[in-house]
Amino acid sequence: MFSGLLKCACCSGGYTIVGKTNYGCANTRNKGTSDNRKTNKWEELESRVITGLKDQLLHPDLIAEFVKAYQEEHNRLSVQSSVDEAKTKRDLTQVTRQIDRIIDAIAEGMFHESMKEKMDSLEAHKAELEADLSNADQSAPVLLHPNLSDVYRSKVANLSEALNDPETKAEATTIIRSLLEEIQLPPTH
Structure with a gap:
């Protein structure tokens, strides 16, 4: 799972299989x-890496930062959604007025092919705007879990289980590898 990430702390060289179950410089x-x-x-390597990740990822400052960043992004998206919906409503009002003006002109006897x-x-534009508004109304607002930091702790704590479950191992491995640049192994361990 971590091959390619393992580096020697003495020479920065990679690690390779030494024997059946061991890795060395x-x-x-x-x-x-x-x-x-x-x-x-x-x-042992896998266990040490998972333990180290858990210790780092479960640090209270990191959890607080995660929750803060998540809430900021959620709020930003909510505001953007409201702005987009308001703009769509304004555009729909403007298009409806333009349609009404053309209908009034035709009713007064004015007609051109254009x-x-x-x-x-x-x-066509009115139908698109109405569809956009209809879709926006159908999407329920995302509510933040009241114990978001506890959910995060639980997910991080379950790293080992995800790595041992054949159904989630590939995805868990990819996620963990994306969190790491390299794993330096000093000769003292």
């Missing part, structure tokens, strides 16, 4: 250019 094994002769069992094209265009 590739520069030590292949070139003899590193003093890091320590090998690590795969299961009025038909304009009316068709306005009617």
Whole structure:
């Protein structure tokens, strides 16, 4: 799961399989250019990385920052949605007025072929705006979970389970790998 991310803290070289279940510094094994002769069992490495991630991700400051960022983005999207809906309503009012003016002109005996094209265009635009408003009304507002930080803690705490479940292992691995640039392994561990 972490291959490619494992780096030797002594020489910054990659790690490679040494034996059946151990990983060690590739520069030590292949070139003899590193003093890091320590090998690590795969299961121990995985456990240490998951524990380290949990410790870092469950830090109270990080949880507070996550909740703050989530709420800010949620609020920003809510405001943007309200602004978009208000603009759509204004546009619909304007299009409806234009249609009414053309209908009034026709009722007063004025008709040009270009009025038909304009009316068709306005009617199509009106239908689009009404559909946009209809779709906006159908989407229920997103409500933040009252215990969002507890939900976050629970998700992070369940990392090991997600990695051991065949149905979620691939996705969990991808998510965890996206959180890490590299894992440095000093010879003291």
